[in-house]
Each structure stands twice: as structure tokens, then as C-alpha cells.
Amino acid sequence: MATQLVVDIHTHVYPPSYLAMLRARKTVPYVHDPAEGEPRLIILSSDDDPATPLDQRGRPVDTSYSDINVKLAFMEKHGIHCSVISLANPWLDFVPSPEAQQWAERINNDLDSTCAQVNQTSDPEGTKSATEKQTLFAFGALPLSAPSSVVVEEIKRLSTLPNIRGVIMGTSGLGKGLDDPALDAIWKALEETQLLLFLHPHYGLPDEAFGGPEAVSRYGHVLPLALGFPLETTIAVTRMLLSGVFDRFQELRVLLAHSGGTLPFLAGRIESCIMHERKFVVNGGDEPGPQRSIWDVLQTNIYLDAVIYGSAGLQAAVAAGSHDRLMFGTDHPFFPPLQDEDEKWPSVTTNYKAIRSCFGEEKADSIGMVLGSNANRVLKLGLE
């Protein structure tokens, strides 16, 4: 039996130049170098709790964040043949224009050339099969603080770089969320280039949603990461839907992080609330409201990663979208093992296990699609 192709479409990097920029900062996001021990990465506002000593804030940042060889070793250990790397949050959201434009070009060129080097080194003759070598592709970063025309130009440029297959974006857009009509030029450029938009959370929810800063702090990262992140994604994509983004840009393709946040589970409730909303024209109100069904959007425009750590969630993701729109991911280098650094990462094996148990032996084809062939097709990776 041929080895099953495995593609990781949710895996992040902080290029050394980006980390250097963070190291020069003193407010979130920043890197702090303690007198002893590993540097600390403080990227979430909840990381920057003044009650926590500076040397203990955030999380330790080791070479897995920036050294591509560490990524390649991680891939080898976990049976991953191809990774589609993306800049980790918060991308360039905090970088003012015009620096953002320069940083986007620099990082995107870095990503593309890193992929090119790895691909060349791994298969110098171009003769190996996809499962005999290591292959990298990348999602680019956008300079969202720059004028729209600059962002559009960068999208067009990205579509010409050989190893770029999409862009990664947070939920703030130009600062007003993803239902901002000022984003239309960007949606249009993504639609025209058919670059996949990887929509990823970063900002979570206000502390008040969790009962205030003390309630959040008591449980470390659990509330912001386990709930804040997926809820942020759900809110962002729902606002896109409600404002008609998917009506105006019916060819826009969006990959939602963490299996859509909670979108597959809540899609029915969202649809029902739309049908019952007196404010929308169809019910006699003044607001247009979305024209297309959420189920149609889930099965036409939206792709989901399989980073959900359980077959219960995965079943909803399959049912709401389809087994051919779901793609394996790891979220590397986040969620490393805390106990035994040499073991396979439980955060990765849990997702492998969930995929296998969701489909079972009678649907083995679907397992292969989720693990690799969907990504190969959707992102036109050309892996054989």
C-alpha cells in the first residue's frame, strides 16, 4: 500500500527578522529576554498580566518558532510530508504603514525563498515522490495598515511567487472587523487571484466575557485559547456572512482555523436566527441581511482545518462542510508537550486519532483526503 500523503496546512513560523522586531518592543506583542532561561514570547494581551513577573509572562520561545530545520524535524517525527507555513499571530496587525508594506514584502519573500531552499535541498533532482521528500509551501502576510491599493498590490505580487498558496489574516481587518465594506477591494483581489484566505484568531474575547481579568488569570491560557480563539473566529466569519461578503464575492475561498472556531456547530442556530430577524428585508426590515444560506457558504466558500482535538467536533465539521473540504493541521509550534520533549506531540497525535476515529475503516478514503489529498487539490500543491 502506498504511503498516505500528509499535508499540514496549519503550522506557523516567526522568521528571525520578525522575532528581532518583537524583541525591540516593550508592549504586546513583544519578546522579553530574562536574565536566566529562555526568552519569553508575550503576544496575547492576557499574557501581559502585570501581576505576573515579567520573566514568567507569556510562553517560552525556543528555536521551534524560527528555525526551519526544527520544523522539518517535527514533520519527520510526525509523518508529515508537506507543510504550508504561515506567519504566526499577530502577523503585521500592529505595524503601522508604511513599515507594514516593507515588512510584508520582506517576510513574504523570506517565506517563499525558505520554501524554495527546502524543496530544492530535499529533492535536488526533482525525482522523488511526494511521500519520499519534505516539501514546503506558504501563506503570505498582508500589510493591512497600508492603503487598500497597497494591500491589493501585495496580493497580486503574492500570486506570482512560486511557493505562496494563500494569505493568512486575523479578524480585525482594517481595525473594524471583517464586515467592513472597506475590505471589498481586498476580497476582490483574493477572489481574482484565487489565493486561499486563511482566517486565524488572535484577539480572543474581552476579559469581561470570562468574568474579568482575575477569572481569566486563574486558569492560565485555557479560557483565552480554548474558548476565546474559536469564538473570535466564529464571530468574525459570521459578521462576514451577515454583511453579505459571501453574496458579493461568491468565489472567495476561506480556510477557517480550528475547524471553524464553532461555526459548524452553530451554523443551524445562526441560520435560524437570521430567518427570525425582524431587521432583515425578508422579514420586513431595513437591513438587507445575507442572501445565501450559511449551509451553501459552508459547502462552497469555506474550508476547515481538522485542528479540533476530538472526533465529536470533527463530525460536526464534516457534516456542516464536507469530508473533501477538511484539511489536517498541527498548529506547530504551539502546544508542545510539557512533560517529555522527545515524545510525539500529544496535540498532534490527538488530531490524527480524531480523524481516524471520525471516519473509521469503512471510510478510509476520507481519512486520506483529510490528511493530505484535499490540501493537495485545494491548494494546487502538485504533490504526486
Add this chain to the structure above:
Amino acid sequence: MATQLVVDIHTHVYPPSYLAMLRARKTVPYVHDPAEGEPRLIILSSDDDPATPLDQRGRPVDTSYSDINVKLAFMEKHGIHCSVISLANPWLDFVPSPEAQQWAERINNDLDSTCAQVNQTSDPEGTKSATEKQTLFAFGALPLSAPSSVVVEEIKRLSTLPNIRGVIMGTSGLGKGLDDPALDAIWKALEETQLLLFLHPHYGLPDEAFGGPEAVSRYGHVLPLALGFPLETTIAVTRMLLSGVFDRFQELRVLLAHSGGTLPFLAGRIESCIMHERKFVVNGGDEPGPQRSIWDVLQTNIYLDAVIYGSAGLQAAVAAGSHDRLMFGTDHPFFPPLQDEDEKWPSVTTNYKAIRSCFGEEKADSIGMVLGSNANRVLKLGLE
């Protein structure tokens, strides 16, 4: 073939006395009587937008909210044999002590005697089968602003009322959320009486989570109801779990509204984040962290309603819990049809359809369990 028993465990009432109390108020929650047309019910803070004319705020409130005969007609129309009615949000959360204690007793006695009257009228001889008559039970309300000892006494009293099968509660607890250790006496009383705790959202999320009041207002109730409500429930029950409530009260039984908010979908991610949290003792930190697995809690302590409006979400609910822990509900009198008032309510038929399509013909037994027999067993309704 015998008629399938259908029990609605998520169906609300505002007794006339409660509506009178709301009518006397001018701040949320309140009832406003416009010069023309139906009274308006303004219960959510997002309903009370000063930019909306007072006569148009909130939602129209008709007799379906307070007239039990309207509820019985609704049941008849939708093939529901038994309803377990509960006070609608925000219950007595806003009522100060000692009035709260008086209101709880009054409302709980009202609910119990309404059930008794309906049950007596529907089957005066006590000879009809469960599917030939209409039966009511109720979840009681708690005076949470009163001292704990008073709340505990009310719980004990509720357990002696013949038609009460549990209590309904919001997510604020005593004002500090459901991970507040001051709630332990209440959890203990619920555990000892084996009254089911129906955990229901009301407060949603801060407007900022949705991009501010303007972003919320643009889409009417959609963001607060479709996302705010289920996310609130998810946060509340996760805080219970993280603080060890289910470790200390292993016999506590909790029914989560709206199929758990998003808990079934996110359970895997929550569990993974707990396993990776450096703050918890198991990982070398200072906080105890939860001792039991979330999957164990989902299959031991938690019950879910089937109010999720789609089979995708329902599949996750079944996989995370079990088909014998899921119970049909309608959320009546909310989400009435906006177009044709005589038709069956789409909000109800959507849930019926989701249950049938989730299980299919080969699992017809599971359909019957979800529609009625689970509720009959779990709540000891004695319907035959």
C-alpha cells in the same frame, strides 16, 4: 405502531405576576406598553439601544408568554405531549433580597399549581396514556440574591413540590460566575435533592466582542442570540469544570441549553488546552486544575437539549455526550414564525428534522429516546 412520546424540556413561561413586575420597571428587564400595538419585552441589554424608538425596542410580547392555554395549543399543534416549563430569562437575577425569596416562592408555587391544574383537567380520571393527554412539569426558579441558606431551603422545598423536576439558572450565579466557591452549598443541595440544574444563558457577551454596539445593532438580535447566548453557556460551564465543581460534586446533574452552547464541539480543544496549561499542578504549576476529564463529565454529569437547529451540531452533541443524554426542546415562546402565524413553527420543525436526519431510520430507537423517553427517564416523569 404506538405514538412516540414527545417531551419538550426547553419551554418558557412568564407568569402574569412576573410580567406585572416587569411592567413596573423602566430599566432592563422591563415591559413597555406603546400607545398602539402589542407590549414590548425588553430583556437583553442589547434590546435597550437608545437609538431605537422605545416603542420598537425588544420584541412584541403576546399571550404566548403568559397564557398557559396558548402553550397547550402550541403543544397540540406540534405533537408535544409533555412540557417541562421554566421561567424565562432573566429569572430573578435582578430582584434584590428579600423580595427575591418571596418571588421565588410565589412563582414556584404558581408553576407547580399550573402543572397540577393542567394535568388534572387533561386526565381527570387518571386513565389516559401519556400520548393521549397533555402533561406539564416545571423547573423552579431560585432567589440567588438571597443568602445561600435561603436558596438551599428553596431547593429543598422545591424537591417536595409534586410537579417540580429541577431548577433553571443563569450563568451569573451570585454575581461572580459559576466558578464561585460560594455556590458550593447550592451545588450540594442540588446534588442531594437530585434536582436537575437547567443552565441557561441570558447575558451573552460584551458588545465589544462583536465589534461594539453599532456592529451588534446592525444585525438585530442575530449576534447576541445566535452567538452570544451559546458562547455564554460554554464559558459558564467551562469555568465550572476548571474550578473543580464537577470534581467536588460528582453527582451534580446539569442540563445545558442549546445543546451545550458550543461545549460538544470545543470539548476536545478545552481538554487539550488543560493538558497543556503550565499553571495547573499536573504540569508543575500552582493551580489545582480540573481532575476529571471533560469527556467523563459530558457522559456523567451533563445532559443536553436538542435545540441546535441542524444535524451537524446534533452529531457533535451525540458524539460528545450520548444519544441517551439528549432531549428535545423548542425554546417556546421565542422564535415564533414571522410570516404565517398559522403554520407550524419553523424553529420547531427544524429541530424535529435535525433529530430525524441525525439518526436516520437505522437508529429509530435513538430518535424516540431524544424526542421523549430520555426526558421521561432522566426527570422521572412517570409517563406511560
